Amino acid sequence: MADRHSGILDSREVTSGPESTAKGGRPNIKQYLIIITDGESQDEVSQPAAAIRKHGVDIYAIGVLNANNTQLLEIAGQQDRVYFEDTFDALLFLNKIIIFEICNPKDSCKKTEVADIIFLVDASISISVSQFKIMQRFMEAVVNDSMVGQDYVRFGAVTYSTTPEEQFSLNAFSTKADVRKAIHDMKRTKGLTYTATALEYTHGRFDPAYGGRPNVNDIIILITDGVTSPPDRPKLDTVPQTLRNNGITIFAVGVGAAKKEELEKISGQPDRWFLVQDYNSLEGLHANITEVVCDQSQKAVQPDIVLSSKLVDYPGGDHPPATTQQPLI
Numbered sequence: 412m413a414d415r416h417s418g419i420l421d422s423r424e425v426t427s428g429p430e431s432t433a434k435g436g437r438p439n440i441k442q443y444l445i446i447i448t449d450g451e452s453q454d455e456v457s458q459p460a461a462a463i464r465k466h467g468v469d470i471y472a473i474g475v476l477n478a479n480n481t482q483l484l485e486i487a488g489q490q491d492r493v494y495f496e497d498t499f500d501a502l503l504f505l506n507k508i509i510i511f512e513i514c515n516p517k518d519s520c521k522k523t524e525v526a527d528i529i530f531l532v533d534a535s536i537s538i539s540v541s542q543f544k545i546m547q548r549f550m551e552a553v554v555n556d557s558m559v560g561q562d563y564v565r566f567g568a569v570t571y572s573t574t575p576e577e578q579f580s581l582n583a584f585s586t587k588a589d590v591r592k593a594i595h596d597m598k599r600t601k602g603l604t605y606t607a608t609a610l611e612y613t614h615g616r617f618d619p620a621y622g623g624r625p626n627v628n629d630i631i632i633l634i635t636d637g638v639t640s641p642p643d644r645p646k647l648d649t650v651p652q653t654l655r656n657n658g659i660t661i662f663a664v665g666v667g668a669a670k671k672e673e674l675e676k677i678s679g680q681p682d683r684w685f686l687v688q689d690y691n692s693l694e695g696l697h698a699n700i701t702e703v704v705c706d707q708s709q710k711a712v713q714p715d716i717v718l719s720s721k722l723v724d725y726p727g728g729d730h731p732p733a734t735t736q737q738p739l740i
Contacts, residue, residue, distance in 0.1 A: 444470045446486060447502070451479040460486040475499055490588040501548075524558050526628045526708040527565050527581050531613050533606070533635035534570035534599045537668075543599050545690040546634055549664075550594045553632065556701040559587045564708070565622055566590045571609035572602030573640075582622025606639040606677070607646035610661070614654050628708055629659045632700065636666040636690075638673060651677045662700060666693055 436442060444463060464470060472483040474495045483493045496502060530550050534543065550568070557564040565585075568578040579593045613631055617623035631654070639647055651661060663674040663684040674684035682703060687693055 442466075442468045444468050445473065446470065447473045447475070448478050448483075449475040449499075450477050452482055456482050457485040460488065464488050473502070475502070491586060493588070524705075524708050525563055526557075526630050526704070527567075527617060527623055528553075528557075528630045528632060528704070529567040529569060529581065529613055529616055530594075531575075531609055531631050531633045532568065532570045532597070533572075533604060533633075533637065535572040535604045535637070536601045537604070537637050538599060540599070542636070542666075542690045543597075545693055547594050547597060549634070549693050549696065550632075551591050553700060553704070554587055554590050554594070556705075557587075559585065559590055561585045565624070567616055567622065568594065568597060569609065569613050569616060570597060570600055571605065571612070572600045573605050574600075574602065575605075575609040575612040576600060577616060577621075580616065580621040603640040603643075604635065604637050605643040606633070606635060606673070607643045607650045610650050610654060610677070611646070614657070614659065617659065630704060630708075631659060631661045632664065632704070633661060633677060634664045634666070634693075635669050637668050638670050647673065647676055651679060655679050662704065664693070664696065664700070666690055 460470060469492065470487050471492045471494070472487040474480060474483045474493070475498070478495065480493070480495060483495065484490060487493045530553075532546055532550070538546075554566060557566075559566065561582075565581040566579075567581040567583070569575050570578055578597050584590045584593055610631070610633070615621075617629045619625075623629065638644075654661060661678050661683065663678040665671070665674045665684070665686040667687075667689055669686060671684075671686055674686060675681070678684040685696055685699065687696060
């Protein structure tokens with residue numbers, strides 16, 4: 412671990428490398444370096460990072476608050492291993508994403524490999540700014556649990572209230588980084604909760620004109636925190652069934668005031684709907700979703716991990732303001 416007076420990567424530590432057996436590294440075991448920083452390095456990072464990667468070490472760079480995104484990319488070497496969060500509390504959710512990224516595919520954790528997936532997100536007036544942000548983090552976690560690419564998993568997103576609105580289509584982005592950014596940039600709308608109308612609209616977004624592919628499983632992940640508005644409710648008796656008859660799998664995620672009966676009607680199967688008490692509970696649900704979504708997708712030794720965090724001066728001590736701590740592993 413670098414101290415507060417040095418840069419993020421100390422070239423002296425690269426000489427033996429994190430993979431050194433003298434320091435506990437094991438031969439023939441995949442190795443990772445996870446760097447966490449909240450500021451800009453005072454020395455050059457590109458060369459030391461390249462030297463580490465040359466030894467076969469994958470580097471994940473996590474920036475918080477005032478971290479320099481350009482330096483994070485220089486450290487990690489590729490954009491899909493760079494993460495940036497606004498607060499330290501967000502790291503509690505990010506740890507699950509990082510660990511899924513580096514887990515051995517021969518182990519129990521799996522990735523969704525080939526599918527067209529559209530998030531259908533309730534963005535009505537009942538959703539607060541903070542709640543919408545948690546929904547975005549949930550979507551980002553599902554993306555990170557997937558093999559994103561034009562020939563693998565494609566993602567699209569639709570928000571809805573009284574009227575649905577496409578945020579991005581299935582053929583808009585082909586990398587995890589781009590999809591995550593598009594999710595981060597999504598905006599709330601205001602209106603009522605017309606879920607059936609939104610499902611009907613989303614059906615058309617699997618068309619080839621929007622990036623839908625033949626012979627690939629079509630999946631909708633619906634997220635809502637309320638019941639469908641009365642004028643739209645009768646259509647719930649027919650619209651979800653029409654989608655399912657056309658080969659579209661619907662996963663319904665309900666939060667808070669969402670009704671079990673509606674979620675069941677929308678999903679059509681008991682293992683395809685989820686109901687959690689509040690938005691904080693939603694953050695832990697993505698692993699369950701990934702498992703069942705993975706089962707619907709087509710198919711296309713433990714690592715050594717080094718954590719490196721930069722300490723900075725804070726008023727009254729060496730640590731950031733008090734927050735709940737949780738280890739990455």
